[in-house]
């Protein structure tokens with residue numbers, strides 16, 4: 193596989209990717225299937241970016257540049273994983289979807305096919321050009337060539353939602369469906385989860401280890417970290433987990449093959465009104481981070497720059513917690529109670 197390098201001509205058809213073809217052309221009852229090698233045949237159910245076709249195309253396109261490791265470029269070779277991402281997010285006609293890192297556009301293809309309006313944010317200019325070229329003439333797709341971490345997508349999504357509402361639809365929220373670069377997945381999650389004002393669901397393909405760490409790690413384990421408090425603060429649904437591990441995706445499904453497996457995780461975002469009540473969110477997370485910075489220390493020591501040991505012990509007692517508590521022993525609710533007792537004195 194190492195010798196299988198991808199030529200990134202900034203042109204989809206030059207790379208052998210199919211131009212976008214709708215699943216069911218309105219005027220033509222014959223279903224058209226495009227493979228990644230560019231061949232088009234009748235009789236298939238839909239345009240598919242499948243494993244063999246992808247490998248054939250990548251092999252046949254010669255070697256120019258390798259996918260960029262720094263951009264986490266591991267492309268999905270299995271179209272059924274893309275289908276599952278879309279179906280877990282329940283993407284349907286009229287939905288608005290944010291996709292981070294469309295790459296070759298294989299997931300984009302499934303989302304557009306499902307009838308969604310898609311905003312795709314791609315940092316690599318070659319891949320952005322490729323996706324634009326592939327979906328030429330598809331007015332339900334906009335490709336922003338930007339770094340997602342710096343991109344002002346919020347106003348764009350709000351605008352899309354407003355225009356859907358003005359057309360009389362009852363769509364309230366957009367969704368995020370993405371196969372994201374593993375190296376910045378925590379930063380992406382931190383950026384997305386507080387956006388319950390525009391997103392209802394976030395469905396991500398993540399490194400398996402990250403997925404397992406995010407989804408409900410037990411108290412008193414080394415896996416329990418501030419990101420878990422963060423996930424629980426901003427996402428969750430009544431009577432279910434905050435984040436749900438859906439299924440594992442083995443490394444062999446990607447090109448180039450990473451050294452790790454992946455997994456699909458879903459987050460249901462809370463509305464602002466459903467966040468736990470704290471003095472300020474910034475102050476709350478500042479306390480949580482301080483507590484975990486000295487994970488082995490008892491809170492009465494690690495939080496001393498907020499107040500005295502005696503005051504912390506008093507607050508712990510009033511919160512119904514042992515005075516000897518360490519951060520990994522506290523749930524989100526425990527942290528909220530402790531924070532409010534310390535700050536709302």
Ligand SMILES: C[S@@+](CC[C@H](N)C(=O)[O-])C[C@H]1O[C@@H](n2cnc3c(N)ncnc32)[C@H](O)[C@@H]1O
Pocket residue numbers: 263264265266267268269292293294295296297298299313314315316319338339340341370371372373374376
């Ligand atoms: C794991 S690949 C996934 C590609 C495609 N979605 C797929 O499933 O095959 C990650 C994609 O994210 C892009 N990317 C990496 N960092 C990014 C960033 N900061 N902002 C936007 N896109 C980024 C990469 O160029 C690449 O296309």
